[in-house]
Amino acid sequence: xxxxxxxxxxxxxxxxxxxxxxxxxxxxxxxxxxxxxxxxxxxxxxxxxxxxxxxxxxxxxxxxxxxxxxxxxxxxxxxxxxxxxxxxxxxxxxxxxxxxxxxxxxxxxxxxxxxxxxxxxxxxxxxxxxxxxxxxxxxxxxxxxxxxxxxxxxxxxxxxxxxxxxxxxxxxxxxxxxxxxxxxxxxxxxxxxxxxxxxxxxxxxxxxxxxxxxxxxxxxxxxxxxxxxxxxxxxxxxxxxxxxxxxxxxxxxxxxxxxxxxxxxxxxxxxx
Amino acid sequence: xxxxxxxxxxxxxxxxxxxxxxxxxxxxxxxxxxxxxxxxxxxxxxxxxxxxxxxxxxxxxxxxxxxxxxxxxxxxxxxxxxxxxxxxxxxxxxxxxxxxxxxxxxxxxxxxxxxxx
Numbered sequence: 478x479x480x481x482x483x484x485x486x487x488x489x490x491x492x493x494x495x496x497x498x499x500x501x502x503x504x505x506x507x508x509x510x511x512x513x514x515x516x517x518x519x520x521x522x523x524x525x526x527x528x529x530x531x532x533x534x535x536x537x538x539x540x541x542x543x544x545x546x547x548x549x550x551x552x553x554x555x556x557x558x559x560x561x562x563x564x565x566x567x568x569x570x571x572x573x574x575x576x577x578x579x580x581x582x583x584x585x586x587x588x589x590x591x592x593x594x595x596x597x598x599x600x601x602x603x604x605x606x607x608x609x610x611x612x613x614x615x616x617x618x619x620x621x622x623x624x625x626x627x628x629x630x631x632x633x634x635x636x637x638x639x640x641x642x643x644x645x646x647x648x649x650x651x652x653x654x655x656x657x658x659x660x661x662x663x664x665x666x667x668x669x670x671x672x673x674x675x676x677x678x679x680x681x682x683x684x685x686x687x688x689x690x691x692x693x694x695x696x697x698x699x700x701x702x703x704x705x706x707x708x709x710x711x712x713x714x715x716x717x718x719x720x721x722x723x724x725x726x727x728x729x730x731x732x733x734x735x736x737x738x739x740x741x742x743x744x745x746x747x748x749x
Numbered sequence: 750x751x752x753x754x755x756x757x758x759x760x761x762x763x764x765x766x767x768x769x770x771x772x773x774x775x776x777x778x779x780x781x782x783x784x785x786x787x788x789x790x791x792x793x794x795x796x797x798x799x800x801x802x803x804x805x806x807x808x809x810x811x812x813x814x815x816x817x818x819x820x821x822x823x824x825x826x827x828x829x830x831x832x833x834x835x836x837x838x839x840x841x842x843x844x845x846x847x848x849x850x851x852x853x854x855x856x857x858x859x860x861x862x863x864x865x866x
Contacts, residue, residue, distance in 0.1 A: 587848055606860065613858035620852030638860040647853040 480722045481593035484556060485565045487601070488577065488615060491608040492570030494601040495630040495658055497525045500567050501682035502658075502708035503719070504530065508683060509709065512724055513561045517552050520569035528679030534565075539572055549579040557592060562721045573611055577618055586622045596623040597718050600648075601630060602639035609638050616647060624718045625653035632660045654718055656711040659704040665697040766825070771811045774799055778812050 485503070487496045497520070507514045516534040518527035527534040537552055539545040556564045568576060580586060589596060598619065600612050616625070625648055629636055639645050672692040673680050680692055686705055688698040716725045771778070774795060781791045788805040795801045795808065819826075 584845055587845070590848075609860050613860075617852055617855055617858065620850045622850050637863055640861070642861045643857050643859045647857050651851075651853070 478590070478595070479593055480595045481562070482559075482595075482721055483563045483719060484589065484594060484596045485563065485599060485719070486576070486596055487566070487568055487599040488573045489568075489601055489608065490571055490573040490611045491601075491603055491605055494603060494633055495628070496599070496601065497523070497567055499599065499601075499628050499630075499658055500526060500565060501529065502705060503712065504533075504565060505681065505683040505686075505705060506709050506712040507563055507565075507719075510724075510726070512563055512720060514563040514565055515559065515561045516565040516567065517556075518567050519548070519552075519572060520567055522569060525679060526565075526567040529681045531679075534567075539569065539575060542575060542578070545572070545575040546579045546582065549576065549585075550583055553583065553585055557588070557594065562724055563719070573615070577615065581618070586619065590622065597626060598623050599626050599628055601628050601634070602636040603634045604636070604638055606638065609644070613644050616644075616651065621651055625651060626715060626718055627653050627655040629655060629657040631657065652718075654715040656708070656715065659707045661700060661704055665693070665700045668693050668697050669701075769811050770801060771795075771803065771808065772815075774801060775812075775815060778808065782812075 487500075489496065500516075504514060504516070514533065516526060516530065518524050518534050518536045519539050520526065521536070521538045521540075524536050527536040535555075537548045539548055552566070586596065596619075598615060600615065602612070603609060627645075627648060669680065669682075669685055669692075672685065676692065682701055682705065684690060685692050686698055686701040688695045692698070693701065712719060713726060777795070777799065778791055781794060786794070788809045792803055792805040792808050795803055
C-alpha cells in the first residue's frame, strides 16, 4: 500500500501517561524534517495541544457517546479532505471506547485505506491491568489495519505487566516499534508551566528549547534540548511508521523493533 | 382398461381458478361449529337450509383446508398490487463490506502475572 498520508492517534483510556508530553517531541521532529502537519485536540479538559500550537491544531469537544461520534465524524471528514501528509490527534483520557466505537461505526479504517491514509496508534504500557487490557482490545480490533508505536514512559510506569508478555510479542508480530520517553526533571517541567503562565499562552517544547527566547534558564532549556535529541533519534528510526511512504528518510528503514531498544540511561542497570 | 398410451401432461399454469361450492357457506359452517354441531348435522343443515347437498366428509375436509389455508397469506386473498409500485425497482440497501484483515487470537493477548516472581 502506498501511504499518502498518516494519522497519528493515541487512543488510550488511562490519563497521565505522557501522551501530550510525547506529542510535543513528535511534532517538533516533524517540523525539523519540514513535514507539514496539522492536528486535532480531543482533550476537552486541558486543550494543551491546541494551546501550544494554535495555528496548526483545532480543538474538539468529545462529550458523550453521541456527541463524540459527531465530533469524530467532523474531524475525520476534515482530515480526509486535508492535504497535510501528517495529522496528529491528541485524545483525552477515558475516550478509547468512544473512539473505537466511532472508528467502527464510521468505517474509518476501511475508508482511510481506500484513500491511501494509514493510521498509527501510539500506545503507552502502564502498570494498570484494565488499561493494558484495553490496549489488547485495540490490537484485536485494528489488527494489521494500523501501525503501532509503543511508547515506554519510565517516569510513569515500569511496564512490568507488558514487557516480555504475550501481548508484547503480538505487537512485535504486527510490526510494532518502541520508543522510550526521556525523564525530564520536575524542576524543568515546573519552570515550563511557569513560563506558559508568564507568556499567557501555551509554549511548545520547541520554543522552550531555545535559551535565547528566555522562556527557561539555560540549564533547563538544555535539558529540553537533550530530550529532543534523544527523541529525534528514535523517531528517525521508526520514520516508516510516522510518515507517508514518500517522506520516509532512507535511514529509518533500518529501525529497531520493540525488543531491540537502544540503551536507556534513565533506567536502572539490568532494566530493559 | 385404457389401452391407449399415456400422454405426458404439460403444466401450463393459469386456467380458471377452482372454487368449492361450499365457499359461500363458510360463515354458516363456522357458526354451526361454534354451536357444537357435528359434521353430520352441518351437512344436513346445508342440504335442508341452503340447498347444498354434501356429505359429512365433504364438509369436514373443505373446512379443514379452509382453516389451514387462512393461516398463511394467499394470493387470492391479497389486495391487488398497485401497478405503479409493482413496476418500481427497489434499491437494495448497502451494508459494510467484510474486508479481511489479520488480527491476533484473543488468547494471545495476555499480560505478565505480577504475582509470579
